[in-house]
Amino acid sequence: MIEAKGRGGRPRSEQARQAVLYAVDDLLLEVGYAALTMKGIAERAGVGRQTVYRWWSTKAEILFEASMDDAEEELAVAPSRTPLAEITSYLDALVRFLTRSPAGAGYRALLAAAQHDPAVRELIATRDVLGASASAVLDRIDPDRPADDHAADRLIGPAFFWIMSGRDPARLDTHELARSFLGSGKS
Amino acid sequence: MIEAKGRGGRPRSEQARQAVLYAVDDLLLEVGYAALTMKGIAERAGVGRQTVYRWWSTKAEILFEASMDDAEEELAVAPSRTPLAEITSYLDALVRFLTRSPAGAGYRALLAAAQHDPAVRELIATRDVLGASASAVLDRIDPDRPADDHAADRLIGPAFFWIMSGRDPARLDTHELARSFLGSGKS
Amino acid sequence: MIEAKGRGGRPRSEQARQAVLYAVDDLLLEVGYAALTMKGIAERAGVGRQTVYRWWSTKAEILFEASMDDAEEELAVAPSRTPLAEITSYLDALVRFLTRSPAGAGYRALLAAAQHDPAVRELIATRDVLGASASAVLDRIDPDRPADDHAADRLIGPAFFWIMSGRDPARLDTHELARSFLGSGKS
Amino acid sequence: MIEAKGRGGRPRSEQARQAVLYAVDDLLLEVGYAALTMKGIAERAGVGRQTVYRWWSTKAEILFEASMDDAEEELAVAPSRTPLAEITSYLDALVRFLTRSPAGAGYRALLAAAQHDPAVRELIATRDVLGASASAVLDRIDPDRPADDHAADRLIGPAFFWIMSGRDPARLDTHELARSFLGSGKS
DNA sequence: ATATAACCGAGACGGTACGTCACGTCTTGCA
DNA sequence: TGCAAGACGTGACGTACCGTCTCGGTTATAT
Secondary structure (H helix, E strand, O other), rough: OOOOOOOOOOOOOOOHHHHHHHHHHHHHHHHOOOOOOOHHHHHOHHHHHHHHHHHHHHHHHHHEEEEEEEHHHOOOOOOOHHHHHHHHHHHHHHHHHHHOHHHHHHHHHHHHHOOOOOOHHHHOOOHHHHHHHHHHHHHHHHHOOOOOHHHHHHHHHHHEEEEEEOOHHHHOOHHHHHHHHHHHHOO | OOOOOOOOOOOOOOOHHHHHHHHHHHHHHHHHHOOOOEEEEEEEEOOOOOHHHHHOOOHHHHHHHHHHHHHHHOOOOOOOOOOOHHHHOOOOHHHHHHHHOOOHHHHHHHHHHHOOHHHHHHHOOOOHHHHHHHHHHHHHHHOOOOOOOOHHOOOHHHHHHHHHOOOOOOOOOOHHHHHHHHOOOOO | OOOOOOOOOOOOOOOHHHHHHHHHHHHHHHHHOOOHHHHHHHHHHHHHHHHHHHHHOOOOHHHHHHHHHHHHHHHOOOOOOOOOOHHHHHHHHHHHHHHHHHHHHHHHHHHHHHOOOHHHHHHHHHHHHHHHHHHHHHHHHHOOOOOOOOHHHHHHHHHHHHHHHHOOOOHHHHHHHHHHHOOOOOO | OOOOOOOOOOOOOOOHHHHHHHHHHHHHHHOOOOOOOOOHHHHHHHOOOOHHHHHHOOOOHHHHHHHHHHHHHOOOOOOOOOHHHHHHHHHHHHHHHHHOOHHHHHHHHHHHHOOOOOOOHHHHHHHHHHHHHHHHHHHHHOOOOOOOOHHHHHHHHHHHHHHOOOOOHHOHHHHHHHHHHHHEEEO
């Protein structure tokens, strides 16, 4: 049993939990991460402030719980006929996730917070959604690929850097990046 | 004349400006970006709060002015005998900058803030210190290299992603990354 | 029920309320009305600033709540054997109140603030402590006295004007004022 | 010569002085005494801040210089045929001054400030405009009236108290006050 | 059935940073 | 020397949110 139940008492309200997660999703889009406050979340969710603090310590934790499932789903791409097509389509999904998706906004906000908050750093380290999604694609292309060759980092990194630097996603040539990626590390 | 001075009035105090920049540098190391406050900066600098707000809108702007010159300097690497050595040494400098340098901490903080603050986004877009440092190295290796092939992004990206994800810099194999980088994009 | 309490929430702290009122009383004597600040009151009371603002809008309101009970008490004079003695003793109490009493200092400060603040004007209009105290004395002397003959104003006014003009209270001849008052408006 | 001229240098600008006085008059009506600031006065007058401070210490001083001449003029009433008419007409002028006139607003503001500022108290003590105006009327009615009988205070006081208490001037019966005044202090 | 206990909402509590305003002083260049 | 301009250090303003703490009430299980 994961749920270590207390001896008695009222059980946690699933309704309150959902309301908080939805509220965080909405507010992130409406006001941005910086203006996201525990107070605002509680009020938007129609929930007591203490109830929020009882189950989450920081807004980062709530955002993590609210976004990561969506993130995983959005980064899963359908198989393609060629490696080039597959890599390209993955990079497109990655860019779309980072720049258009609410879950991507949550991810970027968390990554940002992690740069100056060790607690958030540990939190996101528990679940490497980007790396896992890239590895899934790479494993499909080459099931015998070596571990620890930074392949996932080389696949994700260039696009990731482009986006995080704040440059226009439309000017990013994912096809070129895919070609370069496949042409590297060979002989 | 660049300095379009008003007709009258007391001139800006260079001493106050320096004091603020030093205060930001110090405080960033001592308390971190999240705990960096305009109030704290002013007090540490021995400067009025209004004086800080008069010249900078946000702590990000101050940090930008305080860090970017140092950043540029720290990312300039000495020429090496072989391309591989040069690339590797650049990547080492990059990792050192992002993980150990005060200026690098400032850079990461700014990049983080840019993820949810369009003003900061524009600010850092005005001066692409990472991209410029990579381009300098790449130009030295191949003066005739094509523009817009994302070479700088492919060079920086993997290490950048590794660091930003919060993973251990010691476990990053810059030599391997350098080899992969040089083996890609050929034809 | 007079106390229309909200449905939930922590109840107002009577301790905090008292601490604020005492702090205002103390500070008025120590630093004067002009140097009385909401910040100072909160700090002296050991209370959050928001807590002060939650229950009072201005320092005048706090002062009103803190002083008016005392004022009423200090302006009540014991009956005397003759009208002249009674009126004289009332005028002495009035002068003492306006010039020596902490509550009187509060009253003068409020009256002053009312001259350029309609809100304070309305506030003090809700409780005419001076007029009520004078009426009490006048009613005792002549229970059948007509209303609206400005008797209370004629009794209070001269001494009030003298004090408010900043002239030396010791040079005010209350006995003469009492005699004149009793000699007027008769036949 | 009253004006002790300095050894050399630019003479005081009469234009600047007038501009400041007009600015104070205007601003008092527009924003009220509390919101009247040295900064605001200087800006409205189109004058340097230092220039204001050079010639006046406080806003009260400026207001005093700007209002008291007007006050004296407005409180001078034309002779009437009977004492009752004269007294009544004086009281009407007094009420009008205190409640309608810009100079009266200035006077009330100064009197208010004097309640908690000894410097202002001394300032207004140098020129008793109300008392002087009342004495002028009383002297005309009875040139041989005794000094120090508080007659001026008894004349002014009731109306003054009524107005300062913030009660409706329209409900003040000046005729009744005049009758009472003339019926008092006889034998 | 009835305690007991943990949950729920609401909202006041002492703090602290926010960004603005005015204070009174100072430092310019010009008249 | 006076003057307009305007930056300086100081400190109060009123607001927002922090995380904690009562409140009255609500649901569950454990007697």
